[in-house]
Amino acid sequence: MRNDTAFLEWCVRSKFFEEFNRPSRGKDILRDTIIAIFFAGIKENYLAFNNAIAEMQKCKTSADKLKKLRSILQNPQFSCVRAAFLISPWQKKVLSAQSVSFEKALTSLPAAYKVVFDDWMKENYTCFRDSVSAPRFAGALNTPVCPYCDKAFLDVTKKFYGELDHYLDKSTYSYYALNIYNFVPVCAVCNKKKSKKKLEHFHPMNETLDSVFQFCLSDSDRVIALSNYQVLNVKIKQRFLVGKSDALKELNETFALDDRYENMTAVVDYLAQLKRIYTSDWLKELQSMYDLTFTQTELRQLLLGQFNFSQPSVRLQPLTKLIDDLVRDLDVFNDNILD
Incomplete structure (x- = not known):
């Protein structure tokens, strides 16, 4: 099981989940897409989640907010949100049923909705990658050498001097652009070579x-x-x-x-x-x-x-x-x- 602390700290600090209620771009388009994908189209769950996040923001310290956020994400009512960010997309080396549901939800929306959602998720990934949380997350994975080639150091100090490959590329699987199990710390050479390719026979989380x-x-x-x-x-x-x-x-x-x-x-x-x-x-x-x-x-x-x-x-x-x-x-x- 991966350590989710660094990622959730970033969510608190960047107010990522607050954007569910007040999207900074696309407004109605992004809101409708978030409901369709992260709440299986159930608006009542979406509203309940926003209310819970608003209550979390009333906590005085970051530690209390983090604790509250963990509690919120454990609520079965918000299981799709948890699956999108904190649960592995795979089940026995194949994509899970939830992954299939995410894909159906995204493909059922108009093309314009997908563009807005994809851009929003990519922007938030960039925000996470450029934050102090990225090296903390990479360091917690304890991956000192690239798992794809075993030829390059992955230095982690105050910065992460490597790349976070999306095993499922963030263009095709934008709903997993911030899934902590979809991140693979790799060297720049391997990240560039893999690009958007989907590996069918090798997964560095399950094998070496x-x-x-x-x-x-x-x-x-x-x-x-x-x-x-x-x-x-x-x-x-x-x-x-x-x-x-x-x-x-x-x-x-x-x-x-x-x-x-x-x-x-x-x-x-x-x-x-x-x-x-x-x-x-x-x-x-x-x-x-x-x-x-x-x-x-x-x-x-x-x-x-x-x-x-x-x-x-x-x-x-x-x-x-x-x-x-x-x-x-x-x-x-x-x-x-x-x-």
């Missing part, structure tokens, strides 16, 4: 690149890598896991992972040198010589540049997948050398 494929070398390239210094002519390949051929094809077609990783021979060369130099006996000698308190496992993690010793499965830097996969493929920390 590790669940789709492994990097590897051909048998001949593996021998070359382990038999030579400064390897220049080996090609990094991908091996899809059982049932994941379509997902790998989609990742390559969308994000060009095969092309972006193909010639990273410096990593292969470094790992091959590790295998030749840091044998089990040499690691033991290092421990003894310098009276190191590191275990052999921790020494190996150090040599591989893994920042997180306590939880090596938690990836804190780019290229960890490539390194981990090739360590296994080259059998780096096994003393056996290929003939």
